[in-house]
Amino acid sequence: VTYTAGQLAKRCGLSRTALLYYESIGLMKAAGRSSNNYRRYSEKDRQRLEQICRYRESGLSLEDIKGMLDRPSTDGRSILERRLAALNEEIRKLRDHQRSILSLLRNPAAFRKAGIMSKDAWVALLRNCGFSDADMSRWHAEFERSAPAEHQHFLEYLCIPEGEIRSIRAWSRKQLANDTSERAAG
Amino acid sequence: VTYTAGQLAKRCGLSRTALLYYESIGLMKAAGRSSNNYRRYSEKDRQRLEQICRYRESGLSLEDIKGMLDRPSTDGRSILERRLAALNEEIRKLRDHQRSILSLLRNPAAFRKAGIMSKDAWVALLRNCGFSDADMSRWHAEFERSAPAEHQHFLEYLCIPEGEIRSIRAWSRKQLANDTSERAAG
DNA sequence: TTGCTCCTCACGTCACGTGAGGTGGC
DNA sequence: TTGCTCCTCACGTCACGTGAGGTGGC
16 A cells, blocks of 8 residues: 555644655655656555654654654663653743733732632632641641652642742751651650 | 943843844834944833833733734733633643653653652652542542632643543542532431 | 954744645546 | 646744854944
8 A cells, every 4th residue: 555645644644744844854755756756655654654743742853753763773762851851841931921921910810711720729729628737738748758849840830939939848848857856756 | 321232132131133133023123323323222112121021921922012012902911811821722732742751651760750740649649648538539529619620730730641530520520419418418 | 453242134943834836637 | 627636846934043244442
C-alpha cells in the first residue's frame, strides 16, 4: 500500500502543508514519486510519521525529533526530561501571567470564571470538610518535609505571591522542628 | 526630563530593539528628535511604556494592548478575561504534553525530577498526615459540590488522565447524594 | 584612536497556513 | 465543464534578536 501526501496527512491527523514542511526541513521523505510527479509514501513512511506525531504530542521541537529519529546515539531520555523541565517553566510563567491579570482585574468573580483555585477558596474548602487549623499546619509541615519542591509547586498553583510562599515554607519547616523536639521531650 | 531610546528601554526593563519594534507597529512614538536625530522620549512616553509593560506581564498581545491604550471605548475587562481563559487552555495543553512525556518515559523517578505532584504522592502525603479514606472521600465530595470547575482543575494538576477524572467526579457526586439522604434518614 | 551610544535597513526565528498559478484524472 | 487532488514557489505570522554599515560625542 502507498499513500499520496494528502492521504497520509489525513491518516495521521495533520495537514498536507505540515507534511510538506517536514519534507522541506529533511524530517520526512516520500519513498518515491509516481509518473505524474505525485509523492508516494510507503508503509514505512507512515510508521515514521506516526512516531513523529507521538513526539509532537509532547511538544518536542521538530529539530529534537529529527535528532531522536536519525541519530540513534542521541539520548532520548535526557531530551524528554529536559522538555519536561522546560514545560514546568512555561507553566510557571503562564501562572505568573494569570496572577498579573487577576491583580489587574481585582475582581473576586474572575476567580470562578477562570477555574482558578485561590488560597482563600482552598482554605474554606478544607474547613468545610472539618479540617482544623492544627490539621492544616501539620499538613504543610509534612508536605514541606516529604516533598519540598512539590510543596512550592502547589503553593504556586494556588497563585500565592512569591514572598508569601517563602514565609509559608519557612514557617512549615519551623513547625516540623517544634514537632520533633516536642516528641523528643515527651 | 527626557530619555534616549536606550535609556528609556533600560529604565523599563526591556531591550532597545523591543522599544523600536513598538514604534514600528505604532504602539510607541517618541515625543520628538534631538538635533543629531536621536529619539527623545518624554515623561509621558515613559508612563505609557510602563503601562505597556504592565499589560505585557499578563501576556497580552501587543495588538490588544494597542487597542486598550488607544481606544478608550474597548472593554479592557473582557479582554483580560478572555486572556485568562486562553491561559487556562494553554496550561491545559502543556499539561497534556507533560502527561505524554511521562508515558514515554514510564519512569517514576521522572516525577520527582520534574517537580510534578502525582496522584500517588498526593494520597501518600495526606495519609502520612493522618487523613483517613473517609476524610478524603468527604473532601472530594465537598470539593465537587462547592467548586466543580476547580475540582476538575485540581485533578488535572495531579496529571490524572481524563477518563479517571471523570469517574472520580461522578463518584464524588454520588457520595454527596448518599451523604444527604443518610442525613435526611437519620 | 578606542569605546560607547545612536541611527536605519534587512534578514532570521518556528511550524506551519494561505494564496497564486498551473496540471491531471474522473 | 465542474470538482477534486496534486504540484511548486513565495509570502505572512509574532515579538522581537542580530548583524551590517555608518554617524556623533567624549
